[in-house]
Every structure is written in C-alpha cells, then in structure tokens.
Amino acid sequence: MWRWLHPYAKxxxxxxLLGHWLPWLAISAALSxxxxxxxxxxxxxxxxxxxxxxxxxxxxxxxxxxxxxxxTGMAITALIALVWQIRTAEWAIAAIAPVxxxxxxxxxxxxxxxxxxxxxTWWEWDARLTSQLILLFLYLGVLALYYAFDDKxxxxxxxxxxxxxxxxxxxxxxxxxxxxxxxxxxxxITKFExxxxxxxxxxxxxxxxxxxxxxxxxxxxxRLRHEILRQELHRxxxxxxxxxxxxxx
Amino acid sequence: MIPRRKKxxxxxxxxxxxxxxxxxxxxTALNENIDLFYTPSELVEGKGKDLRKxxxxxRLRLGGMVVEGSVRRDPxxxxxxxxxxDIGPEVTVNYTGILPDLFREGQGIxxxxxxxxxxxxxxxxxxxxxxxxxxxxxxxxxxxGIKHVDPNSAEAFPRSSEAEQDSANDSEGGY
Amino acid sequence: MAFSSFQEFIxxxxxxxxxxxxxxxxxxxLGLLVLRSVxxxxxxxxxxxxxxxxxxxxxxxxxxxxxx
Numbered sequence: 350m351w352r353w354l355h356p357y358a359k360x361x362x363x364x365x366l367l368g369h370w371l372p373w374l375a376i377s378a379a380l381s382x383x384x385x386x387x388x389x390x391x392x393x394x395x396x397x398x399x400x401x402x403x404x405x406x407x408x409x410x411x412x413x414x415x416x417x418x419x420x421t422g423m424a425i426t427a428l429i430a431l432v433w434q435i436r437t438a439e440w441a442i443a444a445i446a447p448v449x450x451x452x453x454x455x456x457x458x459x460x461x462x463x464x465x466x467x468x469x470t471w472w473e474w475d476a477r478l479t480s481q482l483i484l485l486f487l488y489l490g491v492l493a494l495y496y497a498f499d500d501k502x503x504x505x506x507x508x509x510x511x512x513x514x515x516x517x518x519x520x521x522x523x524x525x526x527x528x529x530x531x532x533x534x535x536x537x538i539t540k541f542e543x544x545x546x547x548x549x550x551x552x553x554x555x556x557x558x559x560x561x562x563x564x565x566x567x568x569x570x571x572r573l574r575h576e577i578l579r580q581e582l583h584r585x586x587x588x589x590x591x592x593x594x595x596x597x598x
Numbered sequence: 599m600i601p602r603r604k605k606x607x608x609x610x611x612x613x614x615x616x617x618x619x620x621x622x623x624x625x626t627a628l629n630e631n632i633d634l635f636y637t638p639s640e641l642v643e644g645k646g647k648d649l650r651k652x653x654x655x656x657r658l659r660l661g662g663m664v665v666e667g668s669v670r671r672d673p674x675x676x677x678x679x680x681x682x683x684d685i686g687p688e689v690t691v692n693y694t695g696i697l698p699d700l701f702r703e704g705q706g707i708x709x710x711x712x713x714x715x716x717x718x719x720x721x722x723x724x725x726x727x728x729x730x731x732x733x734x735x736x737x738x739x740x741x742x743g744i745k746h747v748d749p750n751s752a753e754a755f756p757r758s759s760e761a762e763q764d765s766a767n768d769s770e771g772g773y
Numbered sequence: 774m775a776f777s778s779f780q781e782f783i784x785x786x787x788x789x790x791x792x793x794x795x796x797x798x799x800x801x802x803l804g805l806l807v808l809r810s811v812x813x814x815x816x817x818x819x820x821x822x823x824x825x826x827x828x829x830x831x832x833x834x835x836x837x838x839x840x841x
Contacts, residue, residue, distance in 0.1 A: 386796070390782075390792075390796070391774060391775060391776065391782060392774055392775060393775060394734035394735070394736075394775055395734065395735065395775060395786060396732050396733065396734070396735075397733050397734065397735040397737070397738030397739070398700060398728055398738075399699075399700065399728065399732075400699075400786040400787070400788060401775075401785040401786035401787075401788050401792065402699075402785070402786075402788035402791055402792060403732060404785070404792055405791070405792060405795040405796075406732070408795065408796060408799045409795070412799070428610060431606060431610055432603055432606045432607045432610060433603060447806065447809075448806065451802050451803065451805075451806045454802060455798070455799050455802045455803070458795070458798045458799070458802070459795040459798065459799060462791050462794050462795040462798070463791065463795060465791060466698070466699055466788055466791050467698065467699060467700050467726060467728060468698060468700070468725045468726055468727070468728075469697070469698030469701075469723070469724065469725045469726055470723070470725050473634070473708075473725065474634075475634040476632050476634070510613070513610060513613070513614060514613065514614065514617045516614070517614070517617050517618045517621045521621070521625070528625075528629075528632075529629070529632045529633045529634070530633045530634055530635055530637070530661060531634050532634055532708055532725060532727060534727065534728055534729050534730045535729075535730045536730060537730040537731075537732065545729075545730050545731040545732065546731070546732040546733075547732065547733045547734055547737055549734060550732050550733075550734070564803070568806060568807070568810070571810050572810060572813075575810065575813045575814065575817060578817050578821075579817060579820075582817070582820060582821055582824055583824065587821065588821055588824075588825055591817055591818045591821040591822075592818065592821060592822060592825070
C-alpha cells in the first residue's frame, strides 16, 4: 500500500488525481442536491406535528452530519500529517477546515431558524447546541493556527494538533442528547435502529445526504488542489499549469 | 515502522487519550449542570446522588409533558396555566405570553422561570420539545390518532368546562 | 406534490419565512464557499505571474553583474 500511496504524497500526482475526480463529484453533487431539495421542499408530505416547517430538515441534518464527518476526516489527515509527516496530508487540513466550518455554520443557522417556530427560541444553551458551537470554534481555531505562523510547517503542525485533540468533541456532540436532558431531540437516522421517519419523507432526505456528501468531497478536492498549487508555486509544473505552456516560451 | 514514527504515533495517541480522559472527567463532574432542566420528579424528590432540591425563589428550568386536560386559559389575557409531569409528581406552571406552535396537551415542554411555591413555577419562557419522529399527517392519524392543531387557535385548548364535550366532537370534526 | 398551488408552496403552511430563510442562508453560505474557490484560482494565477516576473528580473540582474 505504501508503494502505491507514495507517488500521491507528491504534489503533482495528487493534483492530477483530484483533477480526475473533481468534475464527476461536482456534477453528481449538483444533481443529487437539486433532486433531493426539490423533492423535499415540494413533494414530500408535511409532518403531522410540525407541518411544513420540518422541511428545513433536508438541509439541517445533512449539514450537521457532514460537519462532524468532515471533522473526523480532518482529524485522520492530521494524524497522518503528524506521524508520517506527509505534506499533502498537512495541506488537506487547510482544505477541509473551511468546508467543515461552513457546514457547521449552516447547521447552526438552519437549526436556529427551525428552532424559532417549533421550540419557541432561536438559541438555547443546551448540550447539543453548545457542543456544535464548539465545533465551529474548533474549525476556526484550526484555520487560524494554520495561517498564524511565518513558517508554514509549524503552522500545519499546530493546526494538526488542535484538529486531533478536538476530535474528542465529535462523540460528545452525537451523544449529548442521550447523556443529558436537552431541548434538542434524539437522532432520527444516525442510529442503529430503523429511522424514525416515514419512507416518503426519508427518501428525499437520503438523497440530500448523498448530495451533501458529494458536495463536501468536491469542495475538499477543489480546495486541496488550490492548496497544492499555492505551496508549490515555485515549481515549473505549477507555473505551466497556471500560466500555460505558450506564455512560458 | 520506523522508530521515529512509532515514537510520534505513541506520543499522539497518548495526547488524545489524555484529552479524552480529562474531557470525560470534566463532563462527569459537571454532569448535572449540563442538564438543561429539572424533571418534575427531580424537582419534588431531589436531583443527583445527594437529592438536592431547588428552593422556593430559585430560577430554574423545568422539562416534562403537559398533563392532558390541565391547560387553563384566561379568555381575556394571554395568561395560561398547566401542569407538567414525567412519571410521577405534577408541577404547575403559570405563564403569560404566546406559546410555541408545538405546545399542546401531551407535548414535551421546557419552562424557565422562578419557583414561587415548592411545586409551582412562574414561567417567563415556555419552549416546546418535539421527538425525532417524522410522519405524514394521515399516517400519524392512523397510527396514533394524533392530529395537528394550531395551539394558538381558539379551538385548540377549550376552557376546561367544555373540554370533555369538545374532545368528543374532535373525533368527527376536522381541523 | 404536497401543495396544490404555487402560492401555497411559497407560504409553506405559514412557515414560509423560516423555511425560505433557512434555505436562502444555506445557499448563501455554500455559494460563498464556491465563489471563494473560484476567486482563489485567479489569485494563484496572479501570484504565480508575479513570482515568475521577479525570478526573471533577478536572473537578468545577475547576468548584467556577471558581464560587468
């Protein structure tokens, strides 16, 4: 495996590989998001308790799940970056953090807008909401550390350590609604039993989940490509890629 | 693995374990304080290992189910009073203001306010909790016999004297 | 279709404001992320061009100094 992985530790090979994936990821993300959201907004039946306001679930739950998923991915790349000191893994931290931060912000925002009509409040300091807010600060902290040092590798190392340590928060977010009494309800689909949702509402949600997963993957690929270019700006292959062959001569 | 890498891996794993352990200890120590609310049983019988009871005059949050048939509304003002329960004791909540859309009898709620008597809460805020189940109205009606009713409409909570009568009408009437 | 008219679809059973605010905010957030990535590429191109011009100038000066 190491022999296979080795060439991708080099910037240019990874850049090309991600370039092959990116268009497919982007197209399938756009398609599944379109189908899932239109289905969820216009075709899924209303909820017996919450009427049409529950339709916010079609973005709230996917954003929340992948804000945690992206963080777990970032922690794993941070582990690889710290132990094996593979530079591409260091750069991946910087590629994942902004995407995860936006997903976290979206989950908090949609949650507030959903909470106002249903619970009666935009915000409550319960364990689930607070730990999700901490996740946003962790993402911002990782980003700040990454860019805070003049020496890029020191920054990547510091950001990696914070990313790794912060992963403790992910199970806390997930289990907060079971460990403590909270305003937020328990999980609908991320549990081992059958999802607590009628099939006619569940199918568009699953499509939205797929869409958000693909969108997250596409954005990470895209940003990692840019980070590789940024880090290797002095290399001839990058100059060829950015400026073009004809202008070089 | 190269010894240098092994050393780094061990170091990183020790770091994570340490942070996870200390986070676990802190959260266990703070356990009761992280709970958002008292349940009615905790309010009456005491909370935690040493069964601490809140005192009259204390500001707190109470969470539980609205007891069926306990909602009394003042027809003139927005004053409302209802009882909240979990598995045993009931606590009365007085509140003036607009209730959230999900508020109805049998619904989970969280009320914040001041304890004016050992089992009476003068609430300044009432929030509705909902469960993680999502069902279309027809299926919910078939499975549970529940209908969505706007809580702020007049017919949602008839004044107590008419309550029995109205619940009889409910089975035939529409929304 | 859960709605019988477009009007009803916009109103969302009285929750229109919240539903559309949530979806609007989400698209704004995700859209800004995409837009930033588009702009980032242009910044990189400019940074690269600047870097190359600087290298060229340096090389020219070195040549001049050597010929002197």
